[in-house]
Amino acid sequence: MRAAITILDMGYDYTPTIEQLQALGIEARYIPLEGTDDRKTICQVLAGYDFILAGPELYDSEVLQTLSSSLKLIARLGVGVDKINLAAATGFGIAVCNAPGGNACSVAQHALSLMLDLSMNVTKYDRLIRNGRPYRRTMAQDLIGKTVGLLGFGRISAELTKLLSGFACRVLAYDVYPNQELAASLGVEFVSIDELCASSDYISLHLPLTESTHGLVDWQFFEKMKQSAFFVNTARGPIVNEPDLIRALKSGLIAGAGLDVFDGPLEGNELLSLDNVVATPYVAFSSKLGTQRTFDMAVRCICSYISGQRPDHLLNPDYIRHIQV
Secondary structure: OEEEEOOOOOOOOOHHHHHHHHHOOOEEEEOOOOOOOOHHHHHHHHOOOOEEEEOOOOEOHHHHHHHOOOOOEEEEOOOOOOOEOHHHHHHOOOEEEOOOOOOHHHHHHHHHHHHHHHHHOHHHHHHHHHOOOOOOOOOOOOOOOOEEEEEOOOHHHHHHHHHHHHHOOEEEEEOOOOOHHHHHHHOOEEOOHHHHHHHOOEEEEOOOOOOOOOOOEOHHHHHHOOOOOEEEEOOOHHHEOHHHHHHHHHHOOOOEEEEOOOOOOOOOOHHHHOOOEEEOOOOOOOOHHHHHHHHHHHHHHHHHHHOOOOOOOEOOHHHHHHOOO
């Protein structure tokens, strides 16, 4: 049996995971695909592999059909599976698991970092003094005591709420499926989207990308926000209507944005030319602790699979009906 690790190359030491898989009788290789959507490359590189510890590359029906003669399980190293066609995987008898909460600590820390950066003008000053440009010192906007709105309330939002407790923030949340027990334990108040926008000094996006969330954050959303408020996105780029966000930032409708994800390539993106934007290149998930946790979860899924047990966080249990024997 063979396993491929395809996650983005972040400089993480994959040796322990490879050794864990070898102990299970699985030959493992690290083959970073860097989130590509190139079907031909994916199919060529991953032909003959039984297991994939997957990054954000594309696994649509065409790719899965090509790989289906050998592929048994995809263990997504993260929570988002918007680039995996679950129905097609099920039809080809391929199990799909993810790692919910594995890197929640990483993303929560990153979201908090973007909030603090926007508040304290860290990146703004850094750009100015590095480039020898004139600067004027201005008052920072404290995060302490402010209201933070969380659009989506799952594991990442829960971790972020814990971090925000040290700043005495009021935390509001919106979720289609509100976990009232978790929210109550953390002092979080569920509100409507309209109230979240109107009341929050910071809004942090933590929704999955689905048909219903695609383009959800648009001009009407930004119009409801405070003019002094900041918007942070560490979830998925296409949830935000980027032309509307650019217009909101350029017009002063909102104060600024911290972005780790974008709707399309970074090259030529107008958002990167705006002084009130702090940007990072899709790295929120990448702390050592979070990465280790997601890899451990993926290995456990593979171990359960080969021992005939149902893997944790299995997303398509009906796959078993379609396994070709």
